[in-house]
Amino acid sequence: MRIVIAVILTIAAAFVALDYATYPPPLPDYAAARAAYRPSEAWLYDRHGTLIDSARVDFDKRRLAWTPLDKVAPTVPQTIIAAEDHRFEHHAGIDWLALAGALRARLLGHPTRGASTLSMQLAGFLDPELARPGARSWRDKLRQLRAARRLESRWTKPQILEAYLNLAPFRGEAQGIGAAALGLFGKTPAALSPDDAQLLAALLPDPQAPAARLAERACRRAHAADCTRIEAQAASMLGPARSLALDPGLAPHLSDRLLKTPGLRLTTTLDAATQRLAVAALRRQLQGLGGSRARDGAALVVDNASGDVLAYVGGIGGASTAPAVDGANSYRQAGSTLKPFLYAQAIERGYLTPASILDDSPVQLDTASGLYVPQNYDRGFKGPVSARTALAGSLNIPAIRTLLLVGTDPFRDRLWDTGYRGLTEDGQYYGFSLALGSAEVTLLEQAAAYRSLARGGAWSPLRLLKDQKPAQPRTATTPAAAWLVADMMADPNARAATFGLDSALRLPFWAAVKTGTSKAMRDNWCVGFSDRFTVAVWVGNLEGDPMRAVSGTSGAAPVWRDLMLALHVRTPGRAPPPPAGVEARRIAFADHLEQPRREYFLQGTGQPLIAAAPEIARRPRIVSPVAGTVFAIDPDIPPARQRFAVAVAGDLTAKRLRLDDRDLGPADARPLIAAAPGIHRLRLIDAAGTIIDDVRFTIR
Numbered sequence: 001m002r003i004v005i006a007v008i009l010t011i012a013a014a015f016v017a018l019d020y021a022t023y024p025p026p027l028p029d030y031a032a033a034r035a036a037y038r039p040s041e042a043w044l045y046d047r048h049g050t051l052i053d054s055a056r057v058d059f060d061k062r063r064l065a066w067t068p069l070d071k072v073a074p075t076v077p078q079t080i081i082a083a084e085d086h087r088f089e090h091h092a093g094i095d096w097l098a099l100a101g102a103l104r105a106r107l108l109g110h111p112t113r114g115a116s117t118l119s120m121q122l123a124g125f126l127d128p129e130l131a132r133p134g135a136r137s138w139r140d141k142l143r144q145l146r147a148a149r150r151l152e153s154r155w156t157k158p159q160i161l162e163a164y165l166n167l168a169p170f171r172g173e174a175q176g177i178g179a180a181a182l183g184l185f186g187k188t189p190a191a192l193s194p195d196d197a198q199l200l201a202a203l204l205p206d207p208q209a210p211a212a213r214l215a216e217r218a219c220r221r222a223h224a225a226d227c228t229r230i231e232a233q234a235a236s237m238l239g240p241a242r243s244l245a246l247d248p249g250l251a252p253h254l255s256d257r258l259l260k261t262p263g264l265r266l267t268t269t270l271d272a273a274t275q276r277l278a279v280a281a282l283r284r285q286l287q288g289l290g291g292s293r294a295r296d297g298a299a300l301v302v303d304n305a306s307g308d309v310l311a312y313v314g315g316i317g318g319a320s321t322a323p324a325v326d327g328a329n330s331y332r333q334a335g336s337t338l339k340p341f342l343y344a345q346a347i348e349r350g351y352l353t354p355a356s357i358l359d360d361s362p363v364q365l366d367t368a369s370g371l372y373v374p375q376n377y378d379r380g381f382k383g384p385v386s387a388r389t390a391l392a393g394s395l396n397i398p399a400i401r402t403l404l405l406v407g408t409d410p411f412r413d414r415l416w417d418t419g420y421r422g423l424t425e426d427g428q429y430y431g432f433s434l435a436l437g438s439a440e441v442t443l444l445e446q447a448a449a450y451r452s453l454a455r456g457g458a459w460s461p462l463r464l465l466k467d468q469k470p471a472q473p474r475t476a477t478t479p480a481a482a483w484l485v486a487d488m489m490a491d492p493n494a495r496a497a498t499f500g501l502d503s504a505l506r507l508p509f510w511a512a513v514k515t516g517t518s519k520a521m522r523d524n525w526c527v528g529f530s531d532r533f534t535v536a537v538w539v540g541n542l543e544g545d546p547m548r549a550v551s552g553t554s555g556a557a558p559v560w561r562d563l564m565l566a567l568h569v570r571t572p573g574r575a576p577p578p579p580a581g582v583e584a585r586r587i588a589f590a591d592h593l594e595q596p597r598r599e600y601f602l603q604g605t606g607q608p609l610i611a612a613a614p615e616i617a618r619r620p621r622i623v624s625p626v627a628g629t630v631f632a633i634d635p636d637i638p639p640a641r642q643r644f645a646v647a648v649a650g651d652l653t654a655k656r657l658r659l660d661d662r663d664l665g666p667a668d669a670r671p672l673i674a675a676a677p678g679i680h681r682l683r684l685i686d687a688a689g690t691i692i693d694d695v696r697f698t699i700r
Contacts, residue, residue, distance in 0.1 A: 253314025
């Protein structure tokens with residue numbers, strides 16, 4: 001009896017040990033497995049749900065989105081079941097007949113055929129420990145058998161088949177039916193043919209097999225009399241890699257910027273039709289210019305009312321030597337595109353009106369680093385011109401004179417408030433060249449800033465994502481000044497002296513526009529707006545080398561024009577009505593400097609006759625020394641002879657100069673200064689002691 005009990009206990013212990021040794025790992029249910037599935041891709045959609053681009057985010061394996069079974073051509077699961085597990089519908093995870101046949105073949109020394117069912121293979125996909133390399137022992141096989149049984153008890157047959165098709169490795173890094181169909185055949189899973197299905201089934205037991213072996217295996221299973229077609233398809237399937245994306249690739253730079261998480265699906269504010277228009281217009285222009293003149297470009301279209309970006313083109317490739325760089329979000333020198341904000345600031349402060357006369361003649365300005373001698377684009381000078389003509393014609397010297405009125409620091413601060421966040425230094429750092437766009441800006445910043453002018457000076461950030469909450473707008477420019485500047489930029493007659501009457505900037509409807517070209521012809525801009533849309537375009541070379549034979553209206557402007565015409569094909573742009581605080585007057589110019597016309601002014605600043613102001617009427621200010629100037633004392637020259645003159649301008653009646661704590665006397669005396677080494681403060685004050693102007697300089 002003891003022996004019997006001992007035997008029973010031994011057998012029981014053996015069964016317990018066997019059960020423990022072969023206990024399958026915990027496997028997820030269907031819902032958990034699908035929820036844990038992570039594609040290697042992420043997708044970008046337009047505002048209407050149309051796919052516009054995708055990006056690969058996970059580079060371990062290539063997976064596309066989970067493909068439901070009803071989105072796979074029926075011939076695929078049928079063929080794979082016939083090839084891998086023809087009794088799939090009738091077993092509970094283990095094909096005992098196939099196992100018996102495999103065991104018999106092994107005992108007889110015959111070649112063995114695999115007996116793994118789809119359920120057993122799926123268990124290995126769900127827990128790689130079951131299918132690790134070298135996992136061929138009896139214990140590993142028993143664990144896989146038990147895992148398949150457990151899987152079948154919790155999953156339905158369609159769920160098992162669907163998960164198998166999505167997790168099976170087919171070729172190289174392609175995992176799942178979606179990646180295999182697109183990567184090998186350039187099709188969706190729903191479009192696969194019977195021949196495609198046979199080749200996919202042939203790949204499963206040997207994903208790295210050569211084309212000839214795959215064709216032979218597929219042909220044999222298909223019972224085809226002529227295998228030529230399948231052989232050709234196998235060779236094509238393993239030929240040059242196909243794109244694993246069905247999307248049109250409309251916004252690659254934006255997708256690279258936004259898509260960072262595998263499986264992410266973002267709905268943008270873009271409109272696929274508008275995006276195609278922008279891509280086509282930019283491509284057409286760059287092809288026309290040729291890679292030897294300009295290689296790169298970028299374009300944006302913004303809805304004025306919402307701030308939604310409707311088109312975002314960071315580049316089109318083509319002849320580009322830096323196609324991965326996002327031209328829409330790269331900092332480039334602004335050129336003349338900052339001038340509207342300078343004139344708006346001068347107008348709202350009462351320093352200028354659109355009819356004010358500015359002198360477009362040679363000027364030399366003392367700066368801390370030496371003389372600054374600005375030039376116009378055409379190297380010519382037009383003499384006295386109105387502010388309207390100066391802005392519309394993009395004249396540089398009048399812009400510099402306007403900056404002298406406004407001040408570099410206030411202008412820099414205004415640009416910062418208008419969203420130009422690349423201006424991280426103070427105004428003295430940029431100096432007078434800030435009026436001509438020496439600062440670096442992005443195309444996105446340009447579009448947002450010009451949109452603010454279209455919206456009466458109200459600035460808010462642009463929206464790229466549909467679920468992004470609109471930001472509360474804030475006033476960057478007064479509505480009256482914004483309207484006046486827009487009216488100046490929309491005046492074709494005012495820009496005629498520089499651009500002609502029939503340039504790319506002239507449209508058959510109302511639109512305000514400004515071009516800009518940076519130093520050494522490295523960047524060409526065209527930014528403008530109608531009552532509904534803002535369009536911003538940049539053309540240049542991303543690597544920074546100059547363009548060749550590209551002018552302000554032959555680079556970016558044609559793209560801007562094409563887009564504006566396409567956007568307004570049904571509803572032309574309309575001129576916005578003047579806001580409160582703007583008055584219209586009929587004016588004439590003394591000495592017939594410009595033709596009489598109807599002009600607009602801030603309320604209370606209009607006048608019928610425009611003439612040059614006498615010196616006494618001009619704002620008093622210190623002309624020299626310029627703030628930030630550094631003077632060096634020469635030890636070989638007597639100190640008494642090392643003095644410099646103070647230059648002042650404007651109405652100097654009852655004005656005095658003060659150096660640090662020392663009174664220098666009346667401002668119109670133009671004293672000579674000698675001071676000790678150090679930082680000094682020179683102030684212009686009135687009779688009440690109020691500071692009118694203030695500069696700091698250094699003596700070393």
